[in-house]
Amino acid sequence: LLETVTVLAVIGGWEKPRVKEYMALLLLLEAGVMGVFMALDLLLFFLFWEVELAPMFLLIGIWGSETEKHGMPGRIYSAWKFLLYTFFGSIFMLAGILLVYFQAGQNTASLPVLMQHLLPASTGVTLPLLGVTMGSQLLAFLLVFVAFAVKIPMFPLHTWLPDAHTDAPTEVSVILAGVLLKMGAYGLIRICLGLFPDGLQQFAPLLVVLAVINILYGAAICLVQKDMKRLVAYSSVSHMGVILLGVAAAAMAVHTSNPDVARFGTAALMGATVQMISHGLITSLLFFCVGVIYDRAHTREIEIFGGVAKRMPLWATLFTFAGLASLGLPGLAGFVAEYMVFTSSYRIWPVPTAIAVFTMILTAAYLLWMLKRVLFGPFNLRWNWLPDATWREAIPLVTLAAFIVLVGIYPGFLLDVIVPALHHLLPVATTALGR
Known part of the structure; x- marks a missing residue:
């Protein structure tokens, strides 16, 4: 899907101004997304998750719409909104990955290894400042889930998406909707279901409510x-x-x-x-x-x-x-x-x-x-x-x-x-x- 959509986006954007820079950023974006789908290590997964931010930010910010929004060009407003929302989710993802790394006791971030040594669902972790204790697997799931919820996007973390699509060039919107949103869904299946099955099962009743809200x-x-x-x-x-x-x-x-x-x-x-x-x-x-x-x-x-x-x-x-x-x-x-x-x-x-x-x-x-x-x-x-x-x-x-x-x-x-x-x-x- 990624390769097909990217090739078609290149064909569609062939007449863009500054086409060399435009195509270079499209290929860098493709490389980052491909890394997310191929990574078998949590730290590599996070690295590639961040790599795609820069080219997407520049593609929207430079080649996007000039429509005025909140006293600035729409492309600038939407590019920053996309970046800040995604970066907000990434902070939680990094915290979840570090929790898995230190709690699993395997001295590795390899997905296949960690899937064989899941965090115990019953072991409690006390949150600093809040003083709340919850299972380590559920806590790790919730931290990583925030990043995926932003990217999917899931209500109420969805507000960056309409602005990003409205102000992005057509080809960037195609890649954003066709592939980038799937990064969140892929992470939910590959990471959450693979590493935090018990945490996901505990969260399932709320997840189904959020799903229906999204649809409706x-x-x-x-x-x-x-x-x-x-x-x-x-x-x-x-x-x-x-x-x-x-x-x-x-x-x-x-x-x-x-x-x-x-x-x-x-x-x-x-x-x-x-x-x-x-x-x-x-x-x-x-x-x-x-x-x-x-x-x-x-x-x-x-x-x-x-x-x-x-x-x-x-x-x-x-x-x-x-x-x-x-x-x-x-x-x-x-x-x-x-x-x-x-x-x-x-x-x-x-x-x-x-x-x-x-x-x-x-x-x-x-x-x-x-x-x-x-x-x-x-x-x-x-x-x-x-x-x-x-x-x-x-x-x-x-x-x-x-x-x-x-x-x-x-x-x-x-x-x-x-x-x-x-x-x-x-x-x-x-x-x-x-x-």
Whole structure:
């Protein structure tokens, strides 16, 4: 996913001013994110987590929007907001990593080693100043969880995301939504489920509440958005909540003796992992489509468009396709992931899952409302001059659309990779699945 999205972002941003510096920072950003996904050492994980901050800060701050925000250019405001939020979470992550290092007594930060020597869930740690005692594994989980909650992003730590997307260049928004948000979800699965299974299980009831809030709040706030890019940004908050719901269900499969909970918890985690891929593909396509119209009209206001499909049929077709994929149309990537999560998590968290499924109605409402206002209806003669997408713009759009169809029709090639990887995190549950 990272490699695909980065290559397409390079193609999409080929005509940027100061293109050499722009591409160099994109590649540095890619290297940092790749390091996060490949690191098998907690300190290396933290190092690469920090490496991606600098190029993202510069990409937003230099090539971002000039729209005025709080007395300064929007690109400056959003770049600093992104940096400060992420750095805030990183402080807690570092504290959690140090706690694991000193409490585990292994003199190493290697993930495979630490997974074999988990922190005892019953050993208490007294917090300085507060005087509160809690299990060392739960405390380490909570510290690291803050960083992942910021990056996912999870309500109420999400406010940096709409500003960052609104003011970032299109290609940076694509990488941010397509890959960077998945760093938080990946950390939640790889680190929290791998190193702090008992802590995650204790936190699961609150996590499922936060997941439902994410899904419901993100969808509801989309209904009042007037900017296409901001609407897609808030839709990411909602769709990332589906991943949280899957992880919350999987947390209940830790150390379970109930084979049904084991099966459904693992299936929910598989669905959450597929959702990471499908959301990355679909949201990247949505941001590319918004970028195409913005490069021509220099506005993203939904209200001022109308009937644009008459002038830009290829772009309108792909934009409609992206919207339908995002709302979970069967046969496309979004449906596969959400179906796996919802049908599995319902057996473990029935009421929260029912609320989340109902929220999908709101998802259809805001996406179809946006498509109707922008593409169809009375044609606004103001846009009579708009040209359709060029071949350079069409390459990323068509490529992403093809991957969305592939995952929707044949998700087995992803599951063949996902299931063996999950076996190391939930061995009891995956054994119960018979895989």
